[in-house]
Amino acid sequence: xxxxxxxxxxxxxxxxxxxxxxxxxxxxxxxxxxxxxxxxxxxxxxxxxxxxxxxxxxxxxxxxxxxxxxxxxxxxxxxxxxxxxxxxxxxxxxxxxxxxxxxxxxxxxxxxxxxxxxxxxxxxxxxxxxxxxxxxxxxxxxxxxxxxxxxxxxxxxxxxxxxxxxxxxxxxxxxxxxxxxxxxxxxxxxxxxxxxxxxxxxxxxxxxxxxxxxxxxxxxxxxxxxxxxxxxxxxxxxxxxxxxxxxxxxxxxxxxxxxxxxxxxxxxxxxxxxxxxxxxxxxxxxxxxxxxxxxxxxxxxxxxxxx
Numbered sequence: 129x130x131x132x133x134x135x136x137x138x139x140x141x142x143x144x145x146x147x148x149x150x151x152x153x154x155x156x157x158x159x160x161x162x163x164x165x166x167x168x169x170x171x172x173x174x175x176x177x178x179x180x181x182x183x184x185x186x187x188x189x190x191x192x193x194x195x196x197x198x199x200x201x202x203x204x205x206x207x208x209x210x211x212x213x214x215x216x217x218x219x220x221x222x223x224x225x226x227x228x229x230x231x232x233x234x235x236x237x238x239x240x241x242x243x244x245x246x247x248x249x250x251x252x253x254x255x256x257x258x259x260x261x262x263x264x265x266x267x268x269x270x271x272x273x274x275x276x277x278x279x280x281x282x283x284x285x286x287x288x289x290x291x292x293x294x295x296x297x298x299x300x301x302x303x304x305x306x307x308x309x310x311x312x313x314x315x316x317x318x319x320x321x322x323x324x325x326x327x328x329x330x331x332x333x334x335x336x337x338x339x340x341x342x343x344x345x346x347x348x349x350x351x352x353x354x355x356x357x358x359x360x361x362x363x364x365x366x367x368x369x370x371x372x373x374x375x376x377x378x379x380x381x382x383x384x385x386x387x388x389x390x391x392x393x394x395x396x397x398x399x400x401x402x403x404x405x406x407x408x409x410x411x412x413x414x415x416x417x418x419x420x421x422x423x424x425x426x427x428x429x430x431x432x433x434x435x
Contacts, residue, residue: 132357134394136171138334139381142193143174143209145366147184148377149415155189157412159196161405165363166202168401170381174207174228174360178215194222207266211242212249216256220263228302229253230268233285234275237306241270246285250292257296266300267293268336273318274309283321290322299331302360305347308340312350320354334358337379339365339418344379345387352393359384364406365418380419382406 142162146153158176165173175197181188190208197203207226208219219227231249232238238246256265269289271281290301303319310318315335323333335351335358337344348359365380385399403422410417 130355131352131391131393132355134396135352135357135359135388137381137384137395137397138172138174138207138358138360139165139170139363140174140336140360140378141165141362141364141366141381143177143187143207144360144378145362145364147177147186148367149186149413151413153186153413155192157409158189159193161363161409162193162197162206163202164401164405166205168405169395169397170205171396172205172207172226173202174209177209177211178218178222178224179209179211190218191222194219194224198223209268210256212244212252213255213259216260216263220260224263226264226266227256228266228268229256230270230304231289232270232275232306233281233289234271234278235285236277237271237275240277246289250289253293253298254296257298264300265298266302266334267298268302268304270304270306272303273305273314274307276307283318286318286322290326294326294329294331299329300334301331302334302336302358304336304360305338308338308344310337310347311343312346315347315350316354319351319356323354323356332358334360336360338367339377339379345383348379348384348387349391352391363402364410364415364422366415377416377418380406380421382419382421386421 162173162175176190176193177187178190179187197206207228208224209228210216210219235245272286275281333356337347361381361384362378363381365377367378382402385397388395
C-alpha cells in the first residue's frame with residue numbers, strides 16, 4: 129500500500145450540504161461558515177453554486193457569498209459549482225476564480241440534473257473553456273459509481289465524459305459517488321482502473337463519497353490504498369443530491385479527520401474547530417447532523433488523546 133503522507137480536503141458543506149436544506153439559511157451564517165472552514169485549515173471550500181434559484185432556491189445568494197470573499201486570500205481557494213455556461217458566466221461576473229462543472233456519467237441522471245445529455249453538457253464545457261479561459265475548471269463526474277435510475281455505470285460511460293475534458297486541458301477531476309452506492313471493491317475497480325489507464329495524463333484525482341450505506345470511511349481507506357490524496361467532505365455530514373432519489377449526506381469532515389489521524393496521515397485541519405462549527409450550525413438551523421465522531425466526543429465515550 130502506498131499511503132499518501134498528506135491529503136488535501138475540499139470542504140463542500142456550504143454548497144452540497146446547504147443545497148439540500150429546505151428552510152432558508154441566513155446569508156450571514158453561510159458566509160461565517162465559509163470563513164470558519166478556511167480558518168480551520170480546509171485546502172479548498174465549495175462556497176456556493178451558480179444555478180437557477182428555481183431549481184435550488186438555497187443557492188440564490190451565491191453573488192453575495194462571492195462578494196464577501198472579494199479581495200481576500202480565501203478567494204483563491206474558493207470554488208463555485210456551475211451546471212452550464214450560464215452558471216460559469218455568473219460565477220465569473222461575481223469574481224470567482226475557480227469553478228466546478230458537474231457532468232454525470234449516467235445519461236439518465238444528467239438529464240434529470242441539467243436536462244441535457246452528457247454529450248450536450250460536454251459542449252457546454254467547451255463553451256466555458258472558450259469564453260472563460262481565466263477560470264480554473266474542475267470536472268465533477270457524477271454517478272461515477274452508480275446511478276439512481278439505471279443502476280451500474282460502466283467505465284466506458286465515465287471515459288466518455290473524462291476524455292473530452294482531458295482534450296480541453298482539464299486535468300482536475302473528481303469522481304463522485306452521488307448516491308452512496310460505492311463499496312471498497314468498486315472503488316478499487318473504478319478508481320484503480322482509471323488511475324492506471326491515465327497514469328501519464330497528469331490528472332489530479334479526487335473522490336467525493338456519500339455515506340448513504342455507511343461505507344464512506346471504508347471507501348476512503350480503499351482510495352487511500354490506491355495512493356489517492358484528495359477528498360471532498362462536508363462538515364456535520366451535511367448534504368445529498370436533490371436530483372438523486374435516496375441520496376443522503378456526504379462523509380463528515382470530522383470523521384475523515386479522525387480517520388486520517390488514526391492512520392498517521394497529515395491533513396492540516398483542526399478537528400476541534402470543525403466540531404465547533406458543526407455544533408453551532410446545527411443549533412442555529414435545526415438541521416440533521418450525521419457524524420460518528422461527533423456522537424463519540426459529545427457523549428464522552430472516550431477522551432480523545434493528543435496526537
